[in-house]
Amino acid sequence: MSRMRNDYESTLWSRIEKFVNGEEPEQTMKRKKKSRASYEQVKREDVFMEDILLRMERREEESFLEKVEEYGEKRRVRRYERIYRILAVFLCFTVMAVLLVTVSYLPPFGNPDNPANNEVIERYIEKGLQETGTVNVVTGMILNYRGFDTMGETHVLFIAATSVTILLLAVSEKDKKRASDRSFEPKNDIILQKAAKVLVPVIFMFGIYVIMNGHLSPGGGFSGGAMIGAGMILYAGAFGFAKTDRIFNGHVIKIAKISALCLYVSSLSYYFYTGANGIENHIPLGTPGNLFSSGLIFFINIFVGTEVACTMYTFYALFRRGGL
Amino acid sequence: MEWLRFIAAAILILLGLIMELIAVFGVYRFKFVLNRMHSAAIGDTLALGLVIAGLIVMKGFSLVSLKLLFVLFCLWVASSVSGHVLSRMEVTIDEEDVHKNCEVQE
Numbered sequence: 001m002s003r004m005r006n007d008y009e010s011t012l013w014s015r016i017e018k019f020v021n022g023e024e025p026e027q028t029m030k031r032k033k034k035s036r037a038s039y040e041q042v043k044r045e046d047v048f049m050e051d052i053l054l055r056m057e058r059r060e061e062e063s064f065l066e067k068v069e070e071y072g073e074k075r076r077v078r079r080y081e082r083i084y085r086i087l088a089v090f091l092c093f094t095v096m097a098v099l100l101v102t103v104s105y106l107p108p109f110g111n112p113d114n115p116a117n118n119e120v121i122e123r124y125i126e127k128g129l130q131e132t133g134t135v136n137v138v139t140g141m142i143l144n145y146r147g148f149d150t151m152g153e154t155h156v157l158f159i160a161a162t163s164v165t166i167l168l169l170a171v172s173e174k175d176k177k178r179a180s181d182r183s184f185e186p187k188n189d190i191i192l193q194k195a196a197k198v199l200v201p202v203i204f205m206f207g208i209y210v211i212m213n214g215h216l217s218p219g220g221g222f223s224g225g226a227m228i229g230a231g232m233i234l235y236a237g238a239f240g241f242a243k244t245d246r247i248f249n250g251h252v253i254k255i256a257k258i259s260a261l262c263l264y265v266s267s268l269s270y271y272f273y274t275g276a277n278g279i280e281n282h283i284p285l286g287t288p289g290n291l292f293s294s295g296l297i298f299f300i301n302i303f304v305g306t307e308v309a310c311t312m313y314t315f316y317a318l319f320r321r322g323g324l
Numbered sequence: 325m326e327w328l329r330f331i332a333a334a335i336l337i338l339l340g341l342i343m344e345l346i347a348v349f350g351v352y353r354f355k356f357v358l359n360r361m362h363s364a365a366i367g368d369t370l371a372l373g374l375v376i377a378g379l380i381v382m383k384g385f386s387l388v389s390l391k392l393l394f395v396l397f398c399l400w401v402a403s404s405v406s407g408h409v410l411s412r413m414e415v416t417i418d419e420e421d422v423h424k425n426c427e428v429q430e
Contacts, residue, residue: 189412195405202398 133285133294134215143220143297147268154304158261161311168318187240196238203231207305214301215294221304228305229312236313241321248313257310264303267296333382340374347371356425357418361411368403372396 008014107114124141134140142150207227214220236244274281286293343366350363376396380389415422 189409191408192405195401198401199398 129288132297133288134297135288136215136217136219138218139215139220139297139301140294143268143300144271147271151265151268154264154307157311158307161315165314165318189238192238196234200231200235203227203234207231207309211301211305212291212298215297216289216291221301222308224301225305225308226312228309229316232309232313233316236316236320241317253310253314256306257314260303260306260310264300264307267300267303271296329381329384333378336374336378336381340371340378343367343371343374356421357414358411358422358426361407361414365404365407368407369400372399372403 005011124137124145128137128140128145129135132140132144134144207224209224210219210227211221211224214224232244232248271281273279281295283295285295288294292298347363347367350366351360354360354363373396376392380392383389383392
């Protein structure tokens with residue numbers, strides 16, 4: 001059992017916790033209480049009208065103290081703002097200078113000896129099929145040769161999606177209850193529902209086809225996931241969220257999203273680990289052109305597709321009803 | 325035979341282009357929203373159908389024409405329904421304008 005420290009109130013952690021919980025720090029609260037108490041005291045004395053001099057003294061003292069406090073805080077804020085501005089301008093000019101110097105060192109455009117025209121592209125085209133087992137060399141490039149870069153990109157996308165979700169979830173309860181245009185829009189449109197019933201399976205099939213054939217034909221996880229997300233959005237728009245929530249609610253989305261991301265990162269990390277240490281990775285590449293070929297790229301495409309589809313549907317749900 | 329096929333395909337495609345031109349003309353010429361939606365739907369359905377029919381006649385019946393028919397089916401379902409939904413939204417939102425210009429059943 002852990003015990004709360006005696007001086008817990010004054011530790012850094014308790015102050016952080018109070019800040020996170022939205023409470024005011026101890027010191028300012030004390031200060032406010034004190035000043036109010038003394039003010040009321042003064043008022044009570046005012047009724048008796050006994051020692052006016054003392055009261056006036058006190059009041060003066062108090063207002064003077066408050067002024068000093070305010071002045072100090074203001075001065076601190078002003079100093080901070082001045083330093084902030086100077087630093088911002090300084091940083092901007094530094095970055096500008098560094099970039100301009102770098103630009104002047106760049107090789108001329110279109111020169112055949114430029115570092116961009118090296119053996120890398122040749123290697124991709126000549127040995128891509130043999131080494132990665134993908135007929136579609138672009139997929140083999142972005143998920144195998146340049147997997148590290150793709151993983152960074154995916155992380156950027158994921159962080160952006162997370163921050164947008166946080167911003168959209170920050171809606172107060174009052175705004176949610178307020179009548180919006182949503183309540184007036186036509187619901188249960190029979191024509192749209194029939195069309196959705198015809199189109200949604202086709203869209204799902206096509207999206208799954210694009211994801212599964214990412215290593216054989218143009219496509220892959222990102223585009224196929226976007227298609228499946230669009231199909232889900234169409235279904236939710238036609239039949240309302242009550243129907244989609246039966247299968248595809250926030251809980252399922254959370255599980256699918258997090259497991260897809262973890263599996264994606266771990267399977268790519270396996271590639272990184274074996275590649276960086278020069279170990280055989282023991283994943284059979286299969287015959288190029290088959291569905292189950294090209295090692296982990298097939299599965300990575302599926303994970304990425306799941307992730308993208310869930311993100312698209314989440315955004316639609318957030319904009320439409322302000323929550324999952 | 326080749327000549328006949330080419331002439332039929334050309335007539336179909338030209339008819340489709342004329343319909344598309346009529347649709348564009350209507351979209352820019354009409355003032356009321358639902359009229360404009362109507363003429364836009366002409367371009368979405370009739371013009372598209374005629375052009376794809378012309379292409380099918382030109383290519384003969386093969387896998388490509390089957391794919392073209394599939395594209396035509398998807399676009400006919402999707403674009404006409406989207407036009408319907410948009411028009412219904414317009415009727416819901418802009419009651420004043422709609423009632424001034426036409427009779428709408430509630």
